[in-house]
Amino acid sequence: MHLYRPGYILSGIIFLIAAYASYEYFKFSTTVTVIIVFISISNLYYAFSNPKDDLPKNKFPPGHLFIKSLQQYNADSKQASIDWKQANENTIICPKCNTEEKLFDLLNKKNPKIMIYNEGKPRVRVADGLHIYPMICFNCRTFSEYASDVNNESGKAVEGKEYFKNKKISQKNKIEALNYAKSLNNEILIDKINKLKLKY
Numbered sequence: 001m002h003l004y005r006p007g008y009i010l011s012g013i014i015f016l017i018a019a020y021a022s023y024e025y026f027k028f029s030t031t032v033t034v035i036i037v038f039i040s041i042s043n044l045y046y047a048f049s050n051p052k053d054d055l056p057k058n059k060f061p062p063g064h065l066f067i068k069s070l071q072q073y074n075a076d077s078k079q080a081s082i083d084w085k086q087a088n089e090n091t092i093i094c095p096k097c098n099t100e101e102k103l104f105d106l107l108n109k110k111n112p113k114i115m116i117y118n119e120g121k122p123r124v125r126v127a128d129g130l131h132i133y134p135m136i137c138f139n140c141r142t143f144s145e146y147a148s149d150v151n152n153e154s155g156k157a158v159e160g161k162e163y164f165k166n167k168k169i170s171q172k173n174k175i176e177a178l179n180y181a182k183s184l185n186n187e188i189l190i191d192k193i194n195k196l197k198l199k200y
Helices: 006-022 028-046 064-089 171-183 185-192
Strands: 089-092 098-100 114-116 132-139 140-148 161-166
Touching: 028 161, 114 171, 114 185, 132 171, 171 185
Parallel strands: none
Antiparallel strands: 089 098, 114 132, 132 140, 140 161
């Protein structure tokens, strides 16, 4: 057996060591370890393969596609992490008292300061088709509305959101919000809405 590509011996050994370390010390999953072992074997095999036997347009070792796939996976994971972070930092603000609340997982918060409801049936502004949602601030007990306007097409958006109205919560607002909370079986929101004392 003749060694044609000595450089790939080193890379094959490195991947083999990495596979052992990933399984023994870093406790990676078996699947990841098997992939690394396959890359190692592919590089070792490529080191002893005769260049004359290569396909006409074959410029890469067998493990190259796996490396590229892993690089793409890491890039996608990083982008997903950035997207998640941006979504987690997205907030909504009460236009009356400036109370701020993160939108991420809003309906599952243990002590929400703001409630958005009628998410399946927004009010639609005819002029531009903007979807407007009602919201209640438990901090100052006011009713208002908001719409996502990332590009600030209205010229009135604050951090990608436009706010409308700002008034005392009416009995009608309270009933609508309560019905929405009941439809979700959300005991926390039901309790907070029931405890709301309306201002007259």
